[in-house]
Every structure is written in structure tokens, then in C-alpha cells.
Amino acid sequence: MMNEPPEADPKKLLVGLAGQQNAGKSTTFNMLTGANQHIANYPGVTVDKKTGFYRYRETRVELVDLPGTYSLTSFSLEERVARDFLISEHPDVIANVVDASSLKRSLYFTFQVLEMGFPVVVVLNMMDVAKRNGTHVDVSALEHCLGVNVIPTVGRKRRGKTELKDAILDTANRKTHNSLRINYEELEPAVENLQKRLDQSKQAENYPSRWLAVKLLEGDSEAERIAGELLGEECEELKMAESVRQEFEEEHYMNVPDYLVGCRDRLATKIVNTCVTETKNGRDRVTETIDRVVLNRFAAPFFLIATVFVIYQLSIVKGYELTVYWWPILAKLRAMVAGVLPAAGILEDPYIRSMGLWMVDSANALLNYIPIFLILFSLIAILEDSGYMARIAFILDKLFHSFGLHGQSTLPYILGGVFAGGCAVPGVMATKGIPDERSRMATILTVPYMNCLAKIPFYTLLINVFFAPYKSWAMLFLSTVTIFVALLVAKLLTSTLLKSMETAPFVMELPKYHSPTLFGVGQRAIERTWQYIKKVGSIVVAVSVCVFTLLQFPGISDEKQAHFEEEITQAVGTFQKKIAMTQYANQFKDEAALASMINLYNDFKTARLTTKGAKASKALSARFKANYPEQFKFLKPQKDKDAKKVNKALRGLVSKRKSLRRQIKESQIETSALGMVGRSLEPITQWAGFNWKINVAILSSFAARESSVATIGVLYQQGADENKSLEDRVEAEAGEGGFSPLHALAIMVFFALYPPCLATTIMIKVQTASYKWMVFSMIFPTTLGFVAACLIYTGGRALNLSGIQMMGVFYAAVLLTTVCTGLFSSWERKPGPPPVPDLREAPKPL
The missing domain is CATH 3.40.50.300 (P-loop containing nucleotide triphosphate hydrolases)
Known part of the structure; x- marks a missing residue:
């Protein structure tokens, strides 16, 4: 507004x-x-x-x-x-x-x-x-x-x-209006008579009397409610409308609403014949030609699947390649923030610095995927503007009905993320337009299975680490298997818990194809990407602060703290011994000077990692030399032998310090409140292949799905200070911990079926007006997702299958179950032979 x-x-x-x-x-x-x-x-x-x-x-x-x-x-x-x-x-x-x-x-x-x-x-x-x-x-x-x-x-x-x-x-x-008045032919006297009665009633003077008269004759429930409240449930006008309707239908063998629609249709035809001239038979030949292909009974499903495949190929696969150029910009941003924050200590950092870098790392882990979303949102905008999105609803209508859903369930699914990049909150809100309650409830409870915007970074992270040779197929698997699961869950719900609720037919118009404009597509892509950035800057950062706090307390024991301090003291002592005979020995006896030198060394090394090209490297060295003329010789020593000794000893000290700092962070996280919860769940989640770090990431994602990647980004710290990408850090630690593609597949499937985020859960409560359904929307997906993850991980290990092999087996099982369920449902709905008409008396012509 x-x-x-x-x-x-x-x-x-x-x-x-x-x-x-x-x-x-x-x-x-x-x-x-x-x-x-x-x-x-x-x-x-x-x-x-x-x-x-x-x-x-x-x-x-x-x-x-x-x-x-x-x-x-x-x-x-x-x-x-x-x-x-x-x-x-x-x-x-x-x-x-x-x-x-x-x-x-x-x-x-x-x-x-x-x-x-x-x-x-x-x-x-x-x-x-x-x-x-x-x-x-x-x-x-x-x-x-x-x-x-x-x-x-x-x-x-x-x-x-x-x-x-x-x-x-x-x-x-204008004071007077002489607009068209519709003549309802045989029912016109009844309309006029009922209108006069309503005009005489002061209670109904705030309503258009002719409109109300027509609606009462139609038997419109809302109009009858209005008349009942204004004139009383036993008013003569309601009885009169019912009597006219009953007599007309008995005489003409046609209900009143159909007759009124026929009157409007004849009037519309007359006006069009008077005002419209067709020079090409009034047909959009372009639309018809395209629809012959994309809506063909046999070609339509393949065209739809190909569209999904192309979308993910261009956005996820090709878009990820652009992050190679985007990540250095984010790395420089982190370095700038680190330079503003209080300087790092030799062993531990000030609390403000730790908190600040944690927030930046959480945001960067998600902002790295901006190129992917720009491409993804542009492609979705093209589908919307072209008119093909409505064809998707048409193609899926028959399929949806086989699983107890409604054709109008398509829009909530699209908003929720059929093509990814959606959000379950507007998807659940869009179910308001579904006329029958059973399909609406089934849609509300299955929209969260779609691949919303927040899930894509998590999928992209694991796929690029564990399924790099099969990126396109892995994303096609995730984008379609969630739809199949949603259909199966909808069928289960509509056949059991929702069986008694009513249904209604599906009516939808297919728009003509339009050419998308560059401005419109670009504007929508930028707007949606900006919404994502704002969410990262608000909700995700706020959640990251909560997670950081839960991972800091109660902290490591005094005994371990003393051990780490002793280790760093010995490392500093070793450094002092190695440079004792140089002319610079006294320069590093002060702890603050030594800490400053270590931080400068790390800054220079990090900057070099994000700098490409000989010219850029020379410019970087010149800048550091100009800013730190006294210390630069230790960063890049030339002919000074003493400086070379200091540089060599400094590298050893920095390496030992990095190892100790990593051990401290891991010990701190393991003994923290959230870490202990994650570890306490390991005896159960081990059957699905989840370690305690994954448990912590999943728990943090309940508030916001994006927090899963943000939490992983700060849990997997190896290489963070060097501004290595999250994929590189996860891959390094996965290799050390024996984390395999089978683990990753189980995690991705669980995450795809995991309960909706907090905002979606609240929206489910609003739309269903029931805490019961809200709780059900959390418990049922958790159980389903965990059982699926256990079957994938435990079953894959028992059968000695790789991650990609198990992906194929699971996909085939889900697809086969979906097809069989759909065919069985279609067979159940097949009508019997048509009834024999009663020809004893033909209906009278109108």
C-alpha cells in the first residue's frame, strides 16, 4: 500500500x-x-x-x-x-x-x-x-x-x-447515468416486482435493489443472508424469490442461475456482433500454434520437465560459476569489517570482534548466492509474463485431482517454490482462493514441501561439494521429488483426515502469450533478490546472534583454557628463540607488538588470496609497503637475512596460533548449550547420518531456513580467517570426518521434508484457525523426513550404494509410488455407463 x-x-x-x-x-x-x-x-x-x-x-x-x-x-x-x-x-x-x-x-x-x-x-x-x-x-x-x-x-x-x-x-x-439495463426476458417481471418490494423497504435502502433482487432469484447464499439480516428470516421477499425459482425450474427444466447467465450471454453476443470486427477470425494464431506443442497430451509433461531442467541448469549450475567472481567482493567486505572491529588477540578475540565477524560470516554465506537468484528470478519472471505459468496449472490440473488437490493449488505451489525461489508464507496465504475446504487444507499442509528460496543455498552448498559432477541431475531430483512427496502426502491426507470435507470444480482461463519485456523481467528479478538480501540482513543476522550466544555459553572449562594458554605461551617462546640472534629480537618482546604483527601478516595473506593477476599483486604489495613501511619487510623479505628469519618464525607461530584458535572454537561449540543439544541427538540422528553440527544447523533453521547455511558457515571454521569459500571449508572438514555423498543426500532429503519455518507455521495457524493443524504441520513432516533420511543413509550403507546411486533408487521408488497412486485414483474415479434418459416428456422450449 x-x-x-x-x-x-x-x-x-x-x-x-x-x-x-x-x-x-x-x-x-x-x-x-x-x-x-x-x-x-x-x-x-x-x-x-x-x-x-x-x-x-x-x-x-x-x-x-x-x-x-x-x-x-x-x-x-x-x-x-x-x-x-x-x-x-x-x-x-x-x-x-x-x-x-x-x-x-x-x-x-x-x-x-x-x-x-x-x-x-x-x-x-x-x-x-x-x-x-x-x-x-x-x-x-x-x-x-x-x-x-x-x-x-x-x-x-x-x-x-x-x-x-x-x-x-x-x-x-456526472449527476445522471444512463447505463445499460439487462433484460432478463421471462424472469424480468419477477425481477421488477421483487425490486419494487425491496425499494419500499427502508432496511434495504443501502443495497442496490435490482442487484439484490437478481441475486435472491439466483439463490445466492450471501444475498439471502443479507436479506435475512435486514428483513428477517421469514420475510416475504425471500419466500417470493424461492417460489419464483421453484416454479420457473419446474416449468422450464432449467435452473434460474443458468437462465440468467444465458440472458447475459445473448446480450454479450449482440454487443460483440455490433461493436467488434474480426479480420483474422479473431484468433491468436501464435498462441494456438505454441499451445499445440506445449499442451499436447504426450509432449506437455516432457516440455514441463525440460523447462524445469533448463531453469536449474542456467541458474544453479551456470549461476554458481559466477560466484567465483562474486565471492572475492564479499571477502573484501569481510576484511573491511575486520579492520574496523577491535584487533584480534594472540589467542582469543574480543567479544565484539567475534560477534561482528560471526554476523558477517553468516550473511556472506548466503549473499554468495546472489548471482544464482538473479538468474533464477529472471527465468521465473519470463515464465510468468509469457503466459506459460498458467499452462503449468492446466497441465497439472488432472494430476492434482488424482491426488485430492484442486487446479487452483497450482498458484500456492508456484509461490511456495515449485520452480524454487518462492516462499511458503505467501504460498499458504494464496490458498484463500481455493473454493473447497478439503483441497485447501491439503494444499496448506503440503506447500511447505516446495523448494522455497531459503532452501536453495543449502542445496547448492551440499550439491557443489558432494555432487559436483551431477549438479543438474541433483537439482532436478530435489525440485521434482518434493512435488511427488507433496502429492503423496496430499493423497494420504485427503483420503484420511480430510476425507469428510467438501470439494469443488476447477475453472481457469489460459491467457494469450505475451512477450516479456527486458525492463519488467529485470525489475522483478532485482526486487525479489533485494527481498532476499533484506531477509538476510534482518532475520538471518538476528538468528545468527541468538545462535552465537547459545554457542558461547557456558564456555570451555578453566582447565582447558589453561592448557591452550600454555600452548600459545610455548609457541611464542619458540618464536622468540628463533629470532633471538637477529637485530629485530627486541621489536617483538612486547605482546601487543607481536599481536599486531600477526594480524598484519594474516591481513596481507588474506588480501593476496583474493587478488588475481601480477599487476594487482604488485599494487597490493605497494599499498601495504606504503601503509606499513617498518613491518613490510617481515611480510615480504628481500635481501635482509634477519627479516627472512623473522618471516619464517612468524609463519610457524601463525600456523600454531590458527590451530589453537580452531581447537578453542570447536571446544567452545561442543560444550555450549546448543552444541550439547546437538550431541544429545546424535544417538538417534546417527541412523540418518547426521552429526552434531548438522543437528545444530537443522535446529537453527526452524526460525529461518537460511540460518542453516549461516550456521554451517560458522561451525565449519577451518579457512574462515583466510576468507575461503564455505564450499571449500565444508569439503576440507568433510574429508577429515568421513562425511560422504550418502550423508549429504540423507540431509538434503530431510531438509526438503523438514517442518515449515516459524513464519510459515504461524501462517498455517492463521489460515486454518487451529493449533491442532499447526502442531501437525511440525510433527508429521519431521517424522516423514527423518524416516526417509534413515532409509536413504542406512539402506544405502546396507546395499553398499554411493550417494548418486542411492539418489536414483530413492527417486525411482518415489516416482513409481506416485504413478501407481495416481493411476489407481484415476481408475477409481472412472464413471460408469451414462444413465438412460427419461423420454416420457420432452422439456419445453424457452
Whole structure:
């Protein structure tokens, strides 16, 4: 929501922006207000109403972008949100956005808005698409037919902006409105009679009487509720509507809602025949040609899998190669922060320095994947803007129904991370649009299985360390096996715990293909990446501080501390002996001077590791020589023999110091509160191949998934002071600890099925209004994930399989189970022979 301007205008207008899904409402909203709202070529992107402001001709206009919906009934949340706003807020003008390339379909919603009696401006959007398809709309004739202003626009190119603003103000200032009135033919007398009765009732004067009359005849539950509250449950109007409906259906063998829709359809056809001229049969040949391939019964699944594979190949595999150039920048950032913090001691660092570097290391471990996310988000934006994302929902609809889900479960899954880069929180929130409760609950409980944005760094870390030769296949495994598991869990839930809940059919429009714009794709990729960076800078850093604190206390024992101090004292003594006969011996007797020299040596060595090229190396040496003229000879001695002796002794002392500092950190972590919890779980988690460090990382990830990588980054400290990448550090310690690809596979599968993060858990409680389901969403995935990890690790060891071999076995098992379950469900749903019709009396013609 945009911030309201500080100064107020005397003239104010409230304008509702309404229309069917994928007509370009959000684009029009951005055109008028300048807001950077998420726009995609996917039906139903706007879930809740959004508000923006703009000023025009000394008038302050509040523009409310309502959810896209095909009607104003009460079957879905979007319809209720849009209708409740119109009824309760009484906007001054309704800007009805329609798709010029599909005018007849759009008019169904327009008729319902006109019926509510509001001043309306029709925004004839996507005129460029209509022109490209050979569709010519006579705007003047359409205005005459509808009795309202019709403004042609191209929202994404900001064409028609001024004309639309003028029309909104002119419509608001017009005292009389002669808009179209729909004639319901045989039911028109009943509508008029019921409308007169409602007009005479003072209790219903705040509602559009003709609209309410039509809705009562339709048997709309929300309209009946309103009438019952205003006029009483036994009011004559409700009885009259029910009586008319019953008599009509008995006489015509057709229910009233279908008849009313037929009246609107005939009117829409008449208007289109009058106002629209087709020069190419009104067909989008490009869309039809593409759909013949991507929606082909046999080719569609392969095309979808190939799309997923290409996305991960370009983002994860190729994107990771860019981190080679990105990591040195982050390493320099760490060095800059280290230079500002208090200097390191010979054995231990000041608490502020330790905390500061811990936070930087936590952030850097995640910021290293920014190139991957930029590519990933760009590819997802291309899918959204092109229109293929809606085709994915169409392709998956039949599959979803076989597992007890709904076609509208696709959007929550996409937001949750079908293509990765999503987030379970908006995914769970998007389930509000699913009309039947059973599928909605199943979707809520399975959305967290998707590969959200926070899981990708963890996957990328382990895959690049343990499955480097098979990166593409490993990411394809993780991106698809989670979908299969989600389907199996959904089938299990809808067949047991959710079996008694109701279901509803799936209706969705396939938008025409559009060419993504470079600006739109780039803007969305940058916005989403920036959201990721902000999350790293807030939640992850906050969690890292909590983890750091839990890993510091109670600390190592006095006995161990004395042992380490004795070791460093002996190392310093050895250093002093080696340089005793040099001219620089007295220069390093002071402990502070020695500590300063050690830190300078480490800084120079770290800087050299991040510097590439002979020219850059010479520049680095020149800079250190200029800044530290007295100490530089010990960093890079030339002909000075004494300086060479000091340099050699210094290298030995630095190596011993690094080893001791690493031992101290490990002892401190092992004896810490969080470390002891991790170790206490090892007798159980060993069956899944988890050591105590992995246990600690998994525990920290409950608050935020990104914290898993951040925690691993600070638990695996070997090489951190040299600014080595996390992959290099994990690989080094894994080699020493016997950590294999089989371990990594078990961990990745557990992490994929692990309970949702804290924010998602809270959202599940909000959407289900039940603590029971919230607890279930934590316990069930934990059990499932741990059993799967144990089967992978223990089973792989028993069968003597490698990590990649076990990956194939597990994948085949899950895929086979999914296919068999889906086929069995389809077989169960096959209808029997059609009933024999009763031909004793033919229905009367209308």
C-alpha cells in the first residue's frame, strides 16, 4: 500500500479498479498510481485489495485494486472481497478493466457491475493485443451500447493514462447515468416486482435493489443472508424469490442461475456482433500454434520437465560459476569489517570482534548466492509474463485431482517454490482462493514441501561439494521429488483426515502469450533478490546472534583454557628463540607488538588470496609497503637475512596460533548449550547420518531456513580467517570426518521434508484457525523426513550404494509410488455407463 500524501485536497474520490483475472488490472493500477506492484501474466496474482493514490485536476483519487474475479457471487474469497468492498465502501466510480482481445468474456463481469448501479468507466485494455489478433473494437458503438465511457488503453505501455483519468473525474461529476439495463426476458417481471418490494423497504435502502433482487432469484447464499439480516428470516421477499425459482425450474427444466447467465450471454453476443470486427477470425494464431506443442497430451509433461531442467541448469549450475567472481567482493567486505572491529588477540578475540565477524560470516554465506537468484528470478519472471505459468496449472490440473488437490493449488505451489525461489508464507496465504475446504487444507499442509528460496543455498552448498559432477541431475531430483512427496502426502491426507470435507470444480482461463519485456523481467528479478538480501540482513543476522550466544555459553572449562594458554605461551617462546640472534629480537618482546604483527601478516595473506593477476599483486604489495613501511619487510623479505628469519618464525607461530584458535572454537561449540543439544541427538540422528553440527544447523533453521547455511558457515571454521569459500571449508572438514555423498543426500532429503519455518507455521495457524493443524504441520513432516533420511543413509550403507546411486533408487521408488497412486485414483474415479434418459416428456422450449 502506498503512503498517503502529507497534504489533503478538498476534493476526494474513491475509485474501485475491478475486472476479470488477467485483464490487466494491476498494470492499470501501476499506470495510474506509479506503484511497483507485482504484475504477471497469470490469473489471480492480486489476492487482496491494494490501495494507491494519485492527484489529478486538483482532486485526490484513492484507487483500490480489487482481486480479479469472473463474477460477483460468493463462491470464492476473491469474489467476496470484491463484492464486499463495492457494497460497504460505496465507491464514487468503478473503473472496470476489460480485455479488448476477449471482449465477450469480459462483458459478463461488466454486466454485473452495471447492475449494482455504480457509475462505471470501462477501461478497454490490451488494445495492442486485440490489434495484433485482427480484432477491431468500435469504441463509440460500445459506449452507446453500454451507456458509459469506454477508454481504450495499453496499460503496460501507459497509453490512455490521461484519457482514463479524465473519464474517471467526468463520470464522478456526472449527476445522471444512463447505463445499460439487462433484460432478463421471462424472469424480468419477477425481477421488477421483487425490486419494487425491496425499494419500499427502508432496511434495504443501502443495497442496490435490482442487484439484490437478481441475486435472491439466483439463490445466492450471501444475498439471502443479507436479506435475512435486514428483513428477517421469514420475510416475504425471500419466500417470493424461492417460489419464483421453484416454479420457473419446474416449468422450464432449467435452473434460474443458468437462465440468467444465458440472458447475459445473448446480450454479450449482440454487443460483440455490433461493436467488434474480426479480420483474422479473431484468433491468436501464435498462441494456438505454441499451445499445440506445449499442451499436447504426450509432449506437455516432457516440455514441463525440460523447462524445469533448463531453469536449474542456467541458474544453479551456470549461476554458481559466477560466484567465483562474486565471492572475492564479499571477502573484501569481510576484511573491511575486520579492520574496523577491535584487533584480534594472540589467542582469543574480543567479544565484539567475534560477534561482528560471526554476523558477517553468516550473511556472506548466503549473499554468495546472489548471482544464482538473479538468474533464477529472471527465468521465473519470463515464465510468468509469457503466459506459460498458467499452462503449468492446466497441465497439472488432472494430476492434482488424482491426488485430492484442486487446479487452483497450482498458484500456492508456484509461490511456495515449485520452480524454487518462492516462499511458503505467501504460498499458504494464496490458498484463500481455493473454493473447497478439503483441497485447501491439503494444499496448506503440503506447500511447505516446495523448494522455497531459503532452501536453495543449502542445496547448492551440499550439491557443489558432494555432487559436483551431477549438479543438474541433483537439482532436478530435489525440485521434482518434493512435488511427488507433496502429492503423496496430499493423497494420504485427503483420503484420511480430510476425507469428510467438501470439494469443488476447477475453472481457469489460459491467457494469450505475451512477450516479456527486458525492463519488467529485470525489475522483478532485482526486487525479489533485494527481498532476499533484506531477509538476510534482518532475520538471518538476528538468528545468527541468538545462535552465537547459545554457542558461547557456558564456555570451555578453566582447565582447558589453561592448557591452550600454555600452548600459545610455548609457541611464542619458540618464536622468540628463533629470532633471538637477529637485530629485530627486541621489536617483538612486547605482546601487543607481536599481536599486531600477526594480524598484519594474516591481513596481507588474506588480501593476496583474493587478488588475481601480477599487476594487482604488485599494487597490493605497494599499498601495504606504503601503509606499513617498518613491518613490510617481515611480510615480504628481500635481501635482509634477519627479516627472512623473522618471516619464517612468524609463519610457524601463525600456523600454531590458527590451530589453537580452531581447537578453542570447536571446544567452545561442543560444550555450549546448543552444541550439547546437538550431541544429545546424535544417538538417534546417527541412523540418518547426521552429526552434531548438522543437528545444530537443522535446529537453527526452524526460525529461518537460511540460518542453516549461516550456521554451517560458522561451525565449519577451518579457512574462515583466510576468507575461503564455505564450499571449500565444508569439503576440507568433510574429508577429515568421513562425511560422504550418502550423508549429504540423507540431509538434503530431510531438509526438503523438514517442518515449515516459524513464519510459515504461524501462517498455517492463521489460515486454518487451529493449533491442532499447526502442531501437525511440525510433527508429521519431521517424522516423514527423518524416516526417509534413515532409509536413504542406512539402506544405502546396507546395499553398499554411493550417494548418486542411492539418489536414483530413492527417486525411482518415489516416482513409481506416485504413478501407481495416481493411476489407481484415476481408475477409481472412472464413471460408469451414462444413465438412460427419461423420454416420457420432452422439456419445453424457452
